[in-house]
Amino acid sequence: MITQKRRFLYQPNPLSSIICWSWTLAVFFIGVIIWLEITHFQWITLACFVMFAFISWSEIHFRKISIEDGTLVVGRIINPKWLVADLDEITNVQTNKYQLGFVAQGKIYSFILPSNSVIEISSLIAEAQNKRRN
Structure with a gap:
């Protein structure tokens, strides 16, 4: 029996991962589309990129097997x-x-x-x- 706590990062089954990461990439592409439509960098583009970074981080960091x-x-x-x-x-x-x-x-x-x-x-x-x- 193990005496220490072991933690592992995971992703869900392949189909769920594809769906989840597709929605996450949609946030990124929305930011890119807004940026290219307006032709210069706006605060809403920055908000989309920050939201994409936060969602990506949380999808990796909070999925744990202990x-x-x-x-x-x-x-x-x-x-x-x-x-x-x-x-x-x-x-x-x-x-x-x-x-x-x-x-x-x-x-x-x-x-x-x-x-x-x-x-x-x-x-x-x-x-x-x-x-x-x-």
Whole structure:
């Protein structure tokens, strides 16, 4: 069992990521369109670029998977404890190079993570399940 809190940054499943980042890029393109229509830089263009930077930062920073004391906590942008599950209750763990999928509380979850995070989370889940069996 791990004794320290581990945090991982993630993106939601591929389809949700594409939709979310498309809306984020729409804010950026609205700023560019306003800038090119007016032909010189205005405060509204700056506001669109600042809003784009803030939304991008929050989409990266607030999506976290935390593992501490045998509990997996997945936080979204608005809901920091969206999913709380014990590691030994997670089943059907599927991994690809950059994707982690599992079933928890009767629902299927899929996340995009760096490859080293996928390896570490899947090994922590496997370790917790092995301890439960023994």
